[in-house]
Amino acid sequence: MNPLIIRADATSEIGTGHVMRCLALAQAWLDKGGKVVFISHCESDALRQRIRAEGIDFISLDKSHPDPFDWNLTRGILDKLKTRGTKCHPWLVVDGYHFDAEYQKSIKAAGYKLLWFDDYGHAAHYYADLVLNQNISADPSLYSNREPYTQLLLGTRYALLRREFERWQGWQREISPVARKVLVTLGGGDPDNVTLKVIQALKQVDVPGLEARIIVGPANPHREKLDLEVGGDKHLQLFKNAANMPELISWADLAICAGGGTFYELAFMQLSSCVIVIAENQKLNVAYLEKQKLCLNIGCLHSLNINEISKAVRRLIFNEKLRKEMSGKLRGTVDGLGTSRIIFEILRYGNKHGKQ
Numbered sequence: 001m002n003p004l005i006i007r008a009d010a011t012s013e014i015g016t017g018h019v020m021r022c023l024a025l026a027q028a029w030l031d032k033g034g035k036v037v038f039i040s041h042c043e044s045d046a047l048r049q050r051i052r053a054e055g056i057d058f059i060s061l062d063k064s065h066p067d068p069f070d071w072n073l074t075r076g077i078l079d080k081l082k083t084r085g086t087k088c089h090p091w092l093v094v095d096g097y098h099f100d101a102e103y104q105k106s107i108k109a110a111g112y113k114l115l116w117f118d119d120y121g122h123a124a125h126y127y128a129d130l131v132l133n134q135n136i137s138a139d140p141s142l143y144s145n146r147e148p149y150t151q152l153l154l155g156t157r158y159a160l161l162r163r164e165f166e167r168w169q170g171w172q173r174e175i176s177p178v179a180r181k182v183l184v185t186l187g188g189g190d191p192d193n194v195t196l197k198v199i200q201a202l203k204q205v206d207v208p209g210l211e212a213r214i215i216v217g218p219a220n221p222h223r224e225k226l227d228l229e230v231g232g233d234k235h236l237q238l239f240k241n242a243a244n245m246p247e248l249i250s251w252a253d254l255a256i257c258a259g260g261g262t263f264y265e266l267a268f269m270q271l272s273s274c275v276i277v278i279a280e281n282q283k284l285n286v287a288y289l290e291k292q293k294l295c296l297n298i299g300c301l302h303s304l305n306i307n308e309i310s311k312a313v314r315r316l317i318f319n320e321k322l323r324k325e326m327s328g329k330l331r332g333t334v335d336g337l338g339t340s341r342i343i344f345e346i347l348r349y350g351n352k353h354g355k356q
Helices: 017-031 045-053 068-081 101-109 163-168 194-202 223-230 245-251 262-268 280-291 306-318 320-331 338-353
Strands: 004-008 036-040 057-060 091-095 113-117 130-133 151-154 181-185 211-216 236-240 254-258 273-277 296-300
Touching: 004 017, 004 068, 017 036, 017 045, 017 091, 017 113, 017 163, 017 338, 036 068, 045 057, 068 101, 091 101, 101 113, 113 338, 130 338, 151 338, 163 245, 163 262, 181 194, 181 245, 194 211, 194 223, 194 306, 211 223, 211 245, 223 236, 245 262, 254 262, 254 306, 262 273, 262 320, 273 280, 273 306, 280 296, 296 306, 306 320
Parallel strands: 004 036, 004 091, 036 057, 091 113, 113 130, 130 151, 181 211, 181 254, 211 236, 254 273, 273 296
Antiparallel strands: none
C-alpha cells in the first residue's frame, strides 16, 4: 500500500474533530500495512504527540490555506513521497471547511488522487475522486456540481471510529431507570465556552447522586475558567485530553454533546444525548437526527440559556422510555465498520483507475 497523506488542521476555532476523524482513517491504514503522513497546522502539543505515538509522521505547517505556503509545502511533500512505476499513486486526504474548490483543483492538476471529507457541501465545485460525508443528512444533491469521475461515499455507513472502539463491537447498553451519570463533550476547541454554560446548568439539576464527567478538548482555550467553575464540587469531574472515550461513554447514562462527529461515537455506544448546535454547519444534521428521534435537540448555542439546558437534561434523566427508544434506534445507525468501507473504496478506486 502506498502512503496516505492527510491534510487537516486543529485550532481553538476549528476544533479537533477534523484531525480526529482523519486519525481513525490513519489507524486503519496503518493496520493494513500502509504508511501515513499528517500535514497539519495544529496548535495542540498533546494532539501532535498523540498522532506521532501512532507511528505517523507529523509535519507542522505555520500557515494554512488560503496562504500559498500551504499548497507549496504540501505539493513538495507529495512529490517526495510519490512512488513511480506502481499502479497506485499516494492518496491525499483533505478535511476542513477552509479548503475550497481551488484547493481540490490544484491537487488534481498535480496528478494526485484525492479523498475529500465534507459535511454540508461547502465547496463551489468538487474535483475530488472520492467525496466522503459520514452524516445522516448526507445527500447527493449537495454535490451536484462535481466532475463526472467524482464518486460519493454518503451516510452513517461510512462513519469513522478510531481503533479504541473496535473491542466494543457487539456491546449492549443497559438503560438505567434514572440517568444519574452525565457525559459532557462539546468539541476539542469549544471557542464559545458552551461547556461552561452546561456546567452551570448541571448545578441547577437537583437530582440525588447526579455525577458528570466533562471532557475538555486539547484545543480548548477556557481550561482555567472551567477549573474555577467546577471548584471542589465532587459531583463534577474534568477530563483533559481524554484518550479513553469508549470507557467514558460506556460509563454514562446520557450525554450532552455537540452536533459533530462525536455524536456518531455516542451512537455506536447507544448513548442517548441532548445535542447543542455549536456551529452553523451542524444545523441540518441535528435537524435530521431530531426528526429520526435519535437525539434531544436543545438548540443553538447563541440562543440557549442555562434554564433551558437544565430543563432538557432533566427531561432525559427521568424519561427511561425515551432513552430506551433512542438507544435502540442508535444501535442501527452506526455499525463500526465505516472506516473499513472507506479503505475498501480507496483501494477499489485506485485499482480501477490506476495512474492518473
